[in-house]
Amino acid sequence: MQEDLRTAGVKRRSFVAGTVGIAAATGGSGLLSGCSSGEAAAGAGPESLSAPATELGRKKTGVNYPPGYVGPVAREQRAVVTEPVTFTLVVPQSLTVGDWSKNEFTRWMEQRTGVKIVFRQVAGKGNDAETMTKVNAMIAAGDVPDAFLGITFTRSQLYLYGAQNLFVDLRPCLDKYAPNLQQAMKDYPEARKLMVSPDKGIYSFPDINDCFHCRASNGRALLNTEWLRKVGLAMPTTTDEFREVLTAFKKADLAGGGKTVPFGGYKDAPLDTYFMNAFLYNPGEPWLVVNDGKVEANYVKDEWREGLKYLRGLYADGLLAKDIFTANEDQIKRYGDNPGGPILGGARVYYWGTLMTLDLVDPQARWRQYRTMEPLKGPDGVQVAPWDYLKVGLEVSTLVATRKCTRPDLLVRWADFQLDLEVVLRSYAGPDIRWSAKGDKGINGKQSVYGYDSWNTDATKGKTWDQFGVMYRSGDFRLAERVNPRQPTFESPLYEQTRDYLYPHRQPMERQFPPVTFESDQAAQDAELGLNLKTEVTTSMAKFVTGRLDPADDGQWRDYTDRINRIGLRPYLEVQQAAYETYQG
Amino acid sequence: MAVATATTTPTGAPAPVRETRSDRIVMICNYTALGLFTLAVLYPLVYVASASLSDPKNVVSGKVWLWPVGFSTEAFKAVFDYDSIVSGFSNSVVYALGGALLATVLTLFAAYPLSRKGLPGKGIIMALFVFTMMFNGGLIPTYLVVDRIGLLNTRWAIILPAALAVWNMIITRTYFQSTIPDELVEAAKVDGCSDFGFFWRIVLPLSKPIIAVNMLFYAVAQWNSWFNALIYLTNEQLFPLQLVLRQILIQNAFDPSQVRDTAELIRMKELQEQLKFSLIVIATIPPLLIYPFVQKHFVKGAMVGSLKG
Numbered sequence: 001m002q003e004d005l006r007t008a009g010v011k012r013r014s015f016v017a018g019t020v021g022i023a024a025a026t027g028g029s030g031l032l033s034g035c036s037s038g039e040a041a042a043g044a045g046p047e048s049l050s051a052p053a054t055e056l057g058r059k060k061t062g063v064n065y066p067p068g069y070v071g072p073v074a075r076e077q078r079a080v081v082t083e084p085v086t087f088t089l090v091v092p093q094s095l096t097v098g099d100w101s102k103n104e105f106t107r108w109m110e111q112r113t114g115v116k117i118v119f120r121q122v123a124g125k126g127n128d129a130e131t132m133t134k135v136n137a138m139i140a141a142g143d144v145p146d147a148f149l150g151i152t153f154t155r156s157q158l159y160l161y162g163a164q165n166l167f168v169d170l171r172p173c174l175d176k177y178a179p180n181l182q183q184a185m186k187d188y189p190e191a192r193k194l195m196v197s198p199d200k201g202i203y204s205f206p207d208i209n210d211c212f213h214c215r216a217s218n219g220r221a222l223l224n225t226e227w228l229r230k231v232g233l234a235m236p237t238t239t240d241e242f243r244e245v246l247t248a249f250k251k252a253d254l255a256g257g258g259k260t261v262p263f264g265g266y267k268d269a270p271l272d273t274y275f276m277n278a279f280l281y282n283p284g285e286p287w288l289v290v291n292d293g294k295v296e297a298n299y300v301k302d303e304w305r306e307g308l309k310y311l312r313g314l315y316a317d318g319l320l321a322k323d324i325f326t327a328n329e330d331q332i333k334r335y336g337d338n339p340g341g342p343i344l345g346g347a348r349v350y351y352w353g354t355l356m357t358l359d360l361v362d363p364q365a366r367w368r369q370y371r372t373m374e375p376l377k378g379p380d381g382v383q384v385a386p387w388d389y390l391k392v393g394l395e396v397s398t399l400v401a402t403r404k405c406t407r408p409d410l411l412v413r414w415a416d417f418q419l420d421l422e423v424v425l426r427s428y429a430g431p432d433i434r435w436s437a438k439g440d441k442g443i444n445g446k447q448s449v450y451g452y453d454s455w456n457t458d459a460t461k462g463k464t465w466d467q468f469g470v471m472y473r474s475g476d477f478r479l480a481e482r483v484n485p486r487q488p489t490f491e492s493p494l495y496e497q498t499r500d501y502l503y504p505h506r507q508p509m510e511r512q513f514p515p516v517t518f519e520s521d522q523a524a525q526d527a528e529l530g531l532n533l534k535t536e537v538t539t540s541m542a543k544f545v546t547g548r549l550d551p552a553d554d555g556q557w558r559d560y561t562d563r564i565n566r567i568g569l570r571p572y573l574e575v576q577q578a579a580y581e582t583y584q585g
Numbered sequence: 586m587a588v589a590t591a592t593t594t595p596t597g598a599p600a601p602v603r604e605t606r607s608d609r610i611v612m613i614c615n616y617t618a619l620g621l622f623t624l625a626v627l628y629p630l631v632y633v634a635s636a637s638l639s640d641p642k643n644v645v646s647g648k649v650w651l652w653p654v655g656f657s658t659e660a661f662k663a664v665f666d667y668d669s670i671v672s673g674f675s676n677s678v679v680y681a682l683g684g685a686l687l688a689t690v691l692t693l694f695a696a697y698p699l700s701r702k703g704l705p706g707k708g709i710i711m712a713l714f715v716f717t718m719m720f721n722g723g724l725i726p727t728y729l730v731v732d733r734i735g736l737l738n739t740r741w742a743i744i745l746p747a748a749l750a751v752w753n754m755i756i757t758r759t760y761f762q763s764t765i766p767d768e769l770v771e772a773a774k775v776d777g778c779s780d781f782g783f784f785w786r787i788v789l790p791l792s793k794p795i796i797a798v799n800m801l802f803y804a805v806a807q808w809n810s811w812f813n814a815l816i817y818l819t820n821e822q823l824f825p826l827q828l829v830l831r832q833i834l835i836q837n838a839f840d841p842s843q844v845r846d847t848a849e850l851i852r853m854k855e856l857q858e859q860l861k862f863s864l865i866v867i868a869t870i871p872p873l874l875i876y877p878f879v880q881k882h883f884v885k886g887a888m889v890g891s892l893k894g
Contacts, residue, residue: 093832123831134815
């Protein structure tokens with residue numbers, strides 16, 4: 001799905017790229033309001049960099065930070081402007097935000113910063129094909145706002161539009177007027193590299209959200225510890241032990257009536273990101289890894305074939321669910337929620353909530369039986385938990401200023417204002433947050449900083465920006481959320497199990513293929529070849545595992561690699577290699 | 586065999602046609618097939634209605650399959666808590682009614698002259714109409730036009746660009762050709778009736794079926810459409826219901842590995858489960874209400890209009 005959207009986006013973009021030139025030449029739409037003073041406005045005016053640099057404010061007292069805390073801090077912040085200024089922002093539609101102009105956080109921000117925002121709401125979530133259709137139409141028609149907020153342009157799009165002078169290079173403003181962001185970039189040294197386009201411009205104000213457990217999502221699988229106890233086996237650590245465990249589950253038929261499913265999964269959680277890592281480091285789609293500065297594709301390697309043979313063995317013995325490649329989320333949940341007792345021995349899912357309805361009150365709830373498995377050690381001793389160092393943590397394109405915006409400096413100051421601890425909390429959790437007292441425990445067991453009693457739709461409807469705002473949520477910040485001791489959520493176990501079972505097995509960062517930026521012709525090639533390769537790899541994997549193809553058969557394996565090569569693996573890798581080298585600088 | 590049965594009838598009155606075995610088999614097959622079709626159409630409707638009246642938990646766990654389980658009207662109450670849903674509904678009504686009225690009037694005005702023999706340049710005008718069925722300016726040029734004439738982000742942007750469907754116009758023209766004979770025009774002329782008078786006093790009263798058909802087609806098309814609204818509107822107060830519905834149905838389509846906040850995911854799921862079915866029911870009711878009233882005209886109008894090209 002994700003891949004399809006990207007292709008659509010790119011194709012449209014190459015068309016739009018042509019039209020933008022025309023629109024730019026004929027001048028924009030006459031309908032525009034906002035900070036633009038006239039049609040001639042082309043980026044920042046001279047006055048936008050004349051103001052003195054903004055300094056960090058004084059720390060507010062009364063907030064308890066754990067020792068060694070790295071992240072957003074509550075500070076005294078001054079208003080951005082004394083005379084009112086207005087920006088027009090295009091934003092996505094959201095039921096939680098409601099009408100952006102009547103939203104409570106909008107009002108609060110306007111009061112505190114003095115900056116007035118006129119919103120134009122676009123239907124869609126901000127990152128789907130529909131939103132981009134609308135946004136591309138606006139851009140092509142020259143009908144652009146001062147800035148886009150929460151509209152997800154890809155890195156390649158930012159670069160392309162930046163080069164066309166449609167998006168503004170915020171770099172000078174970020175250096176001078178974004179003290180909070182500068183601090184965040186010191187906390188996260190990789191951040192700058194991830195933000196910069198190949199031409200060294202920075203065409204967006206980023207959002208930092210360092211989600212610890214998300215970095216390990218692809219390598220997570222759960223196993224029923226209650227069942228392990230019943231069959232008298234320990235948590236498996238090797239591929240052979242794992243097979244033994246599943247065989248024991250099947251033989252013992254702990255669900256009764258032959259209903260036992262030793263290991264399940266569903267189509268949105270690929271099997272390869274867990275199992276292949278017993279044979280080689282495999283981060284999952286697009287299955288690219290870096291080996292000594294060289295970009296390689298996993299799916300044509302011999303280790304991949306070994307992995308397929310292993311999975312084929314499991315499937316042939318009836319140890320994997322029959323519908324493991326086709327089940328959707330509802331179906332896997334139906335297994336997980338089976339009335340009368342669990343029927344799943346384990347599953348490849350991202351967390352418990354995909355597997356079953358979570359009962360957060362009962363300490364004996366079923367989901368607590370399931371524990372994160374360590375990655376399995378393969379016959380050659382490979383044992384990796386693919387760790388996402390680069391694609392999780394920093395989102396580009398959260399706030400993008402266009403050439404209509406005459407005062408990007410003020411826009412940047414307005415955005416930087418939102419990176420403050422208190423503002424971050426108000427932005428996504430609403431006004432009902434409470435600072436933690438000394439001794440309150442957070443998700444990671446250390447001193448907690450903040451908490452809220454309820455965070456549900458009814459309570460925050462119309463009061464927050466539903467995560468569309470610019471925010472700085474560091475790892476420490478996220479884990480400093482107070483845990484209600486009477487109703488502990490799954491956040492603590494999710495953190496602890498990731499820390500104990502996955503994090504120690506992570507691969508070195510240099511091996512991860514980073515999020516790269518493509519030149520426009522490369523982008524088209526990447527999208528087209530990438531989609532075809534993805535289709536071939538996923539369908540063949542399902543066939544190899546379910547036995548419609550035999551991974552042990554040399555002829556069939558050769559046919560498979562031939563098909564991959566015919567699609568164009570070589571040009572695809574060349575494009576990726578070039579983009580990778582650009583990224584490395 | 587049929588003959589044999591007929592002759593053995595004792596009375597002199599015409600024998601009631603007895604069903605032969607093959608007749609009966611055909612009937613049984615017919616009824617079974619039709620019954621299955623009816624079930625196939627009816628089941629999703631009943632399911633959605635039941636699901637909307639059940640406790641969301643029972644829907645998720647698959648306990649609801651025909652009748653409501655754990656009756657609850659919470660979902661409908663929740664729907665009215667969201668301003669955008671309420672405003673979306675009223676906007677949709679405005680777009681459907683306004684759009685249907687305007688479009689029907691335009692269609693009649695275009696179709697009637699084209700149905701008359703004496704109209705000079707009829708072929709060219711018709712060709713131009715048909716041309717637009719096959720070719721159009723595309724998304725961006727149309728957007729530019731809507732922008733430049735100042736319709737962007739107004740209700741007119743929804744009503745005007747979709748105001749005439751050539752397809753409907755052709756059906757209507759054919760209807761006129763086949764139901765309004767030239768002799769009638771001539772007779773009216775002899776009596777001193779003007780062209781406008783004829784249209785107003787004679788054509789319109791004779792065209793109720795086709796007017797009903799047009800109204801229905803246009804209203805339903807407007808009711809179901811969301812793309813124009815997506816492209817032309819940037820003010821949530823103007824969004825039609827379908828856009829809001831889409832929003833709720835797709836809001837959940839996260840890439841699960843990319844979910845930063847599992848709590849948020851759960852929240853979204855709950856919201857979706859709660860609102861999904863009740864919203865579908867609400868979106869389906871208005872068209873369902875209209876159909877029975879238009880149905881008798883509908884079959885007649887659409888059939889007559891679709892005779893010969």
